[in-house]
Amino acid sequence: MRAAWKPLMLVCAVALATGCSSMGKKSEGDVAIEDHGMGTGTDMTQGIGVGSGTFNGMSIDDPNSPLAQRVIYFEFDSSEVRPADRDVLTNHAAYLRENPQAAIVLEGHGDERGSREYNIGLGERRAQTVRQILELQGVGPQQLSTVSYGEEKPAVDGHDESAWSQNRRVELIYPGR
Amino acid sequence: MTRLLHSLLLGLTLGLWGAAAQAVLTIEISQGVEGALPIAVVPFGTQSPQAMPEDVSAIIAADLQRSGRFSPIAERDMLSRPTEASQVNYRDWRVLGVDNLIIGKIDVTGPDTYNIQFQLLDVLRGNQLTGMSVPATRAQLRRVAHYIADQIYEALTGERGAFNTRIAYVTATGSGKSKLYEMQVADSDGFGPLTIVRSKEPLMSPTWSPDAQKVAYVSFEKRRAEIYQQDLRTGSRTKLASFAGINGAPSWSPDGSRLAITLSRDGNPEIYVMRLGDNSLTRITQSPAIDTEPTWSPDGRSIVFTSDRAGGPQLYQVSASGGQAQRLTFEGSYNATADFSSDGKQIALVHRDASGQYRVAVYDMTTRRLQVISDGRLDESPSFAPNGRMIIYASQAGRGVLSVSSVDGRVGQRLKFQQGDVREPSWSPFLPR
Numbered sequence: 001m002r003a004a005w006k007p008l009m010l011v012c013a014v015a016l017a018t019g020c021s022s023m024g025k026k027s028e029g030d031v032a033i034e035d036h037g038m039g040t041g042t043d044m045t046q047g048i049g050v051g052s053g054t055f056n057g058m059s060i061d062d063p064n065s066p067l068a069q070r071v072i073y074f075e076f077d078s079s080e081v082r083p084a085d086r087d088v089l090t091n092h093a094a095y096l097r098e099n100p101q102a103a104i105v106l107e108g109h110g111d112e113r114g115s116r117e118y119n120i121g122l123g124e125r126r127a128q129t130v131r132q133i134l135e136l137q138g139v140g141p142q143q144l145s146t147v148s149y150g151e152e153k154p155a156v157d158g159h160d161e162s163a164w165s166q167n168r169r170v171e172l173i174y175p176g177r
Numbered sequence: 178m179t180r181l182l183h184s185l186l187l188g189l190t191l192g193l194w195g196a197a198a199q200a201v202l203t204i205e206i207s208q209g210v211e212g213a214l215p216i217a218v219v220p221f222g223t224q225s226p227q228a229m230p231e232d233v234s235a236i237i238a239a240d241l242q243r244s245g246r247f248s249p250i251a252e253r254d255m256l257s258r259p260t261e262a263s264q265v266n267y268r269d270w271r272v273l274g275v276d277n278l279i280i281g282k283i284d285v286t287g288p289d290t291y292n293i294q295f296q297l298l299d300v301l302r303g304n305q306l307t308g309m310s311v312p313a314t315r316a317q318l319r320r321v322a323h324y325i326a327d328q329i330y331e332a333l334t335g336e337r338g339a340f341n342t343r344i345a346y347v348t349a350t351g352s353g354k355s356k357l358y359e360m361q362v363a364d365s366d367g368f369g370p371l372t373i374v375r376s377k378e379p380l381m382s383p384t385w386s387p388d389a390q391k392v393a394y395v396s397f398e399k400r401r402a403e404i405y406q407q408d409l410r411t412g413s414r415t416k417l418a419s420f421a422g423i424n425g426a427p428s429w430s431p432d433g434s435r436l437a438i439t440l441s442r443d444g445n446p447e448i449y450v451m452r453l454g455d456n457s458l459t460r461i462t463q464s465p466a467i468d469t470e471p472t473w474s475p476d477g478r479s480i481v482f483t484s485d486r487a488g489g490p491q492l493y494q495v496s497a498s499g500g501q502a503q504r505l506t507f508e509g510s511y512n513a514t515a516d517f518s519s520d521g522k523q524i525a526l527v528h529r530d531a532s533g534q535y536r537v538a539v540y541d542m543t544t545r546r547l548q549v550i551s552d553g554r555l556d557e558s559p560s561f562a563p564n565g566r567m568i569i570y571a572s573q574a575g576r577g578v579l580s581v582s583s584v585d586g587r588v589g590q591r592l593k594f595q596q597g598d599v600r601e602p603s604w605s606p607f608l609p610r
Contacts, residue, residue: 115514115527116600123471125467147402157352
């Protein structure tokens with residue numbers, strides 16, 4: 001859980017900057033979070049313009065759209081979303097907010113090392129982290145479901161870090177797309 | 178063929194009991210047998226050796242060797258080949274340094290029926306320790322050979338043999354959209370594999386009922402984790418758990434009445450005990466961490482599980498009715514996937530060593546010390562033989578291999594399967610006598 005909270009706090013900071021309505025009161029007094037997260041947050045707000053209608057023309061079927069990026073990668077034994085990937089999630093959050101009838105499945109995965117059932121747990125923790133980030137950005141809970149496959153469905157076969165780093169991931173699945 | 182095609186289209190076939198899967202296998206001895214007792218298994222006499230579908234005495238010799246406690250001498254070193262006690266010249270065996278001698282003969286009693294007679298002889302005293310005559314059909318020959326190996330093992334060690342037992346495991350073949358997962362059950366030496374479930378989605382975590390008649394496992398056939406139990410005789414199966422989130426890591430209680438499982442329906446993975454019958458649930462753990470992989474102590478009073486509540490995964494023990502959990506493992510930053518020995522004195526587990534290799538270790542409940550017994554890079558899923566003398570585990574770095582080790586790690590063998598990944602071996606309890 002420890003690591004899982006950090007990206008949430010960063011997103012809270014972003015949400016604060018953009019006036020996101022889902023902001024919880026208890027984050028407002030947390031100065032440390034603002035200090036830590038503001039640089040990234042400014043970046044994100046500039047690029048995205050949440051609520052400004054920037055996303056109206058964006059299609060999830062367009063391979064050149066930012067929404068075509070649908071995999072988030074993780075460090076070993078971590079469920080922390082990296083800064084670059086927060087941008088990816090912000091794009092999807094905006095799309096899902098504007099299309100409240102759309103729903104996605106968040107598939108959590110891990111690399112092959114160690115216990116298979118523990119890796120199921122890690123995969124779920126990763127999927128839940130992504131879920132919480134999307135919910136904090138205003139995506140409805142009913143639009144999101146999660147499933148963990150642990151190490152059972154590797155994206156890449158192989159027994160080295162290059163394969164493992166591609167297998168520690170959450171896939172954002174738009175059913176039927 | 179039609180049936181196979183049908184099952185592929187369905188993605189899942191139930192109750193394929195009786196459908197023989199691709200056979201294993203070669204058995205490789207990966208380590209020496211220092212300290213093992215020299216023994217001789219003389220080829221059993223038969224009217225027509227060429228007509229015998231199985232080499233019964235060779236199966237017995239291989240079993241005894243795999244235990245690490247016996248070292249069968251090579252056939253070519255034998256000075257004579259008696260098939261009954263009256264033919265034995267004990268000096269022939271004393272000069273070879275052999276303490277015990279196994280002889281026997283097989284009578285063909287009908288089309289595909291046999292009678293197997295064996296004697297275990299003490300070479301020094303010149304008398305019989307045990308002997309038996311066992312009828313068998315053609316299909317039962319390997320099982321009868323394992324049964325005889327169990328009788329010999331017990332007569333010589335005073336402990337029950339575990340050769341006439343089975344293993345359940347998962348295979349994965351193909352890749353991408355043609356990937357196929359199968360749950361198989363085979364003899365303890367890997368022969369005679371039968372597929373009991375086949376699916377295009379992952380299958381996981383097989384566990385045996387204490388009477389060895391049923392297997393519970395995790396299936397993703399509905400694109401989410403669910404727990405099923407399946408009767409091995411009839412192939413009929415029942416869905417036991419399909420809650421939101423994780424439904425995983427089933428483990429049967431020693432009395433067969435309950436199943437410990439992992440559910441994340443309350444937000445994160447916790448251990449629950451399900452009473453079979455009404456399927457009522459009792460939550461055992463309360464922690465925001467990952468709690469998973471429950472396994473029962475043989476007395477049924479406690480459950481050992483994996484939790485990362487202190488950072489990395491470690492083993493904890495808790496009363497089977499819940500309460501405060503006690504941490505068991507402190508050596509290293511990763512200890513997971515516990516399996517109890519049948520006497521409750523040891524736990525097999527996966528341990529990440531100082532160099533980052535994932536290895537099988539044995540934890541002693543009395544001394545609280547870990548001893549690493551495997552030497553692979555990605556070893557996992559250890560499971561004790563029901564007599565507590567051997568451990569089977571998967572070696573992920575070598576494809577299609579299951580390893581069998583003596584509990585002290587001194588003797589190891591590898592069961593090599595022909596195709597695909599072989600994983601998550603689970604050794605059955607003793608079969609009913």
